[in-house]
Amino acid sequence: MTAREEGFLLLTGTLGDPMRKPLTMAQMRTLALRASAMERPVTERELTAADLTALGYGPEMADRILSLLADRPLLHYYLNRGKQAECVPVTRVSEGYPVNLRKRLGLDSPGALWAKGEVSLLQKPKIALVGSRDIAPENAAFAARVGREAARQGYVLVSGNARGADRIAQKACLDSGGQIISVIADELNKQRKHQNVLYLSQEGFDLPFSSVRALSRNQVIHALGECTFVAQCGLGVGGTWSGTVRNLKLHYSPVFCFQDGSAAAVQLEQKGASAITMSDLENFEKLPEKNPSFL
DSSP states (O other): OOHHHHHHHHHHOOTTOTTOOOOOHHHHHHHHHHHHTSSSOGGGSOOOHHHHHHTTOOHHHHHHHHHHHTOHHHHHHHHHHHHHTTOEEEETTSTTSOHHHHHHHGGGSOSEEEEEEOGGGGGSOEEEEEOOSSOOHHHHHHHHHHHHHHHHHTOEEEEOOOTTHHHHHHHHHHHTTOOEEEEOSSOGGGSOOOTTEEEEEESOSSOOOOHHHHHHHHHHHHHHSSSEEESOOOSSOHHHHHHHHHHHHHTSSOEEEEOOOOHHHHHHHHTTOEEEOGGGGGOGGGOOOSSSOOO
16 A cells, blocks of 8 residues: 555544544545645645645644544554455555546545445446435336346446345345446445445445434445445435435436336426336446436
C-alpha cells in the first residue's frame, strides 16, 4: 500500500475506533481541492503544518488533520485485522478503484471501499438493480429477469443485498452462472465468501448497520452500473425512491423503471427515467432510453 493510499484511509476512516472523528466527505473534498492547487503536490511528500496554513487552515483544523495522519500504528493494526477477515481496502487513489465512481461522483466518491471476495469484478461491465423490500409478484419477476439477463449478457449485477428485489435479482443472477457485487450497509467481516460474489462496504469492514449507511450506499450502487434498473419503488418514501431521484438529478447512470402502472413509476418517468417492460430486457444494448445509449 502506498503512502497516498494510507493517507486516504487515515483521513476518511474510523479504523475500528468509534471515538475517532475522520474528515467528513465535504471536508475531504475541500482538502483535495486546496491541495491540488499547491505548487508542489502533497502526493510527492508528507503534508506539513506549514502546508495546511498555506492552504488556509487555522491551527485547530490543521492539528486535527495532522493528528489523523499520525495514526499509522492504528491503521496498520486495522489493516492486519482486515487481512485476517479477508477484507481489503480499495482507496480512491488505488489503481483498482472503479472508474465509474471517480468519473460520476468525483470528489464525492467514497475515500475508500472495503472489499471481500472477487475484487476483479470491479473492473468488469456492470448493471445495477434497486427495488422495494416488500415487492409485488410481478415486480419480483422483473427483478429476477434482470438478474438472469445480466448473467446471460455478460454483466456483473450490482445491488444492495436487502430483502426483496435485491436478493431476488442476486439469486437469479448467481443461479444462472452470473456474478454479483453486493454493496452492503452492515459488517463486511461477517459476510461469508462465495464464488462469483464481491461484497463492498464504505468507511470500514467492521461497522454495524445504520440507516445512514444504507442511504449512503445507494449512490455507490447507482454510480457503479452502466445503467440502473428499478424493479419497484414507493412514491416519495424509502431508499429506492431517494436514491433514484438523486441519480436522475445528478445523472449518475441511465435509469430504467419497470412499467408497473404505479404512481411512483409514473413520477420517476416524469423525472427522466425510461419506462420499460419485461420484453425490453432481452438486449441491454437496445434498451429504449430517452437519452443516447449508455454503451
